[in-house]
Amino acid sequence: MFEEYLEMVEGEEGKHDLILFALSTCGWCRKARSFLDENKLPYRYVYVDLLEGDSQKEVFEEVKRRNPRKTFPTLVIDNEEVIAGFNEDKYREALL
């Protein structure tokens, strides 16, 4: 299960269940994390580029399933809605 690779970041109140698929080298991914951190939202994340072999494949499959364009960051909200790419307005609207 890809969930075993997720890191937990604590926050204040958890209105949504958030999973962020990111690359450790990507500027937009860092902006996405900063947004979540600054707004004290709890979330789970994984840096897909830091995984290797089968674990990377497994997580990447999940990204593909959620976002066929396989771009980063991919944010999954409540196991339902997906925001592909970081856009502050979109994050604000969906999360705050």
Added chain:
Amino acid sequence: MNPDFEPEVLEFRDRLEKEAEEGGYHLNPDREMTLMLAEGLLVNRKRYGYLLCPCRMGEGVMERDLDIICPCDYRDADLDEYGQCYCALYVSREVLEGKREIKGQIPERRPEPEELERKREESRAKARAGRESMPLWRCKVCGYLAARGNPPEVCPICKAGRERFEQFSLGGDGPPVPLWRCKVCGYLAARGNPPEVCPICKAGRERFEQFPL
């Protein structure tokens, strides 16, 4: 998250900026963003041996990632359309001067792998069908053209390496990419739109015309 950057990152960012300005390109004025990306590029160089785009997932095999080695084959088209490259490392003059705002990440222009392979084959076929008496080489990053036996080791315009060139043909049913001519100095480039600034004489984009064939 990581406001302290290593000296090599600061240095690398400054080098990118200097080279960008010399070639008529501009780094994003968001310094923090460009430092994060410079750091990501250096990490990728250590990890893969080449400057893989920091915001894309590569395959880790150079031949398959060629089009997304920084500067990627998609930078100039994205600068034209959105004023920023996919990672927002580079921006257009309008953005630099604050006349246009960048608000978030832009859509991915890179085709899916199957589509990419189809396009590669198509351009190889076009080149084979050409009437040129000598191969014509096009830099896929900036559109520079050179007629010679093999592509140059480094693109003299944008510094992309030899492996970023493709064989190109003006013949048959016309080139697959438009040709632009600088009316001031005569420089020719094969690319979607004329460059922001002529890399040779620095005349602005408005001084280019589409070259009739």
